[in-house]
Amino acid sequence: MPGMRMPGNFYLVGLMGAGKTTVGRALARATQKTFYDSDHDIEARTGAKIHMIFEIEGESGFREREAESIAELTQLQGIVLGTGGGVILNPNNRKLLRRNGYVIYLRASPEELYSRTCHDKNRPLLQTADPLGKLRELYEIRDPLYREVADLVIDTSQQTVNSLLQLLLKELERQP
Ligand SMILES: Nc1ncnc2c1ncn2[C@@H]1O[C@H](COP(=O)(O)OP(=O)(O)OP(=O)(O)O)[C@@H](O)[C@H]1O
Numbered sequence: 001m002p003g004m005r006m007p008g009n010f011y012l013v014g015l016m017g018a019g020k021t022t023v024g025r026a027l028a029r030a031t032q033k034t035f036y037d038s039d040h041d042i043e044a045r046t047g048a049k050i051h052m053i054f055e056i057e058g059e060s061g062f063r064e065r066e067a068e069s070i071a072e073l074t075q076l077q078g079i080v081l082g083t084g085g086g087v088i089l090n091p092n093n094r095k096l097l098r099r100n101g102y103v104i105y106l107r108a109s110p111e112e113l114y115s116r117t118c119h120d121k122n123r124p125l126l127q128t129a130d131p132l133g134k135l136r137e138l139y140e141i142r143d144p145l146y147r148e149v150a151d152l153v154i155d156t157s158q159q160t161v162n163s164l165l166q167l168l169l170k171e172l173e174r175q176p
């Protein structure tokens with residue numbers, strides 16, 4: 001149902017390849033909200049690609065920049081926010097997401113995530129000899145954290161971006 005106006009913010013969480021950026025853009029268009037993406041925000045602020053920030057400042061440096069970005073983006077109103085896959089590792093990020101928006105967890109199996117991300121080199125955590133093993137490890141650790149912050153869990157298996165959008169709009173329409 002394109003053009004449906006809904007109040008508040010929608011925040012998308014999930015692992016790398018879950019579809020936060022792709023589905024988030026479509027959801028923003030359909031609900032007449034502005035789309036933001038925390039990874040893109042960090043790249044715009046620093047003028048550097050994510051993998052470059054990891055190389056120069058390490059993961060901890062990236063996480064500090066990510067926390068700054070989340071603190072600012074969660075002040076905005078009427079947005080759809082696609083978050084970086086590791087945003088939920090920081091308890092303060094989790095608090096800000098829960099407090100300021102409706103959080104949607106896009107779930108997918110490590111195998112599906114692997115097939116969606118294996119051709120893309122801009123995800124430094126997957127530049128290992130065994131990216132599927134890494135995704136399995138991250139899934140084990142993070143799935144409970146995504147669930148902890150989520151108002152809604154959507155299984156993205158066997159779903160196209162468009163069918164996910166329709167499903168989401170139907171679910172969101174039912175919210176008070
Ligand atoms: N439901 C889906 N089915 C098949 N392919 C999908 C689906 N959702 C996303 N994709 C594809 O998977 C790839 C990764 O999607 P996307 O970049 O939106 O993921 P992300 O969650 O934003 O990942 P990251 O955390 O790394 O930013 C894209 O090529 C996208 O077209």
Ligand SMILES: O=C(O)C1=C[C@@H](O)[C@@H](O)[C@H](O)C1
Nearest residue numbers: 016039050084085086123124
């Ligand atoms: O899962 C993660 O920890 C990451 C996911 C990406 O969105 C980027 O934020 C970065 O590559 C780290």
Ligand SMILES: [Mg+2]
Nearest residue numbers: 020021039082
């Ligand atoms: Mg993304």
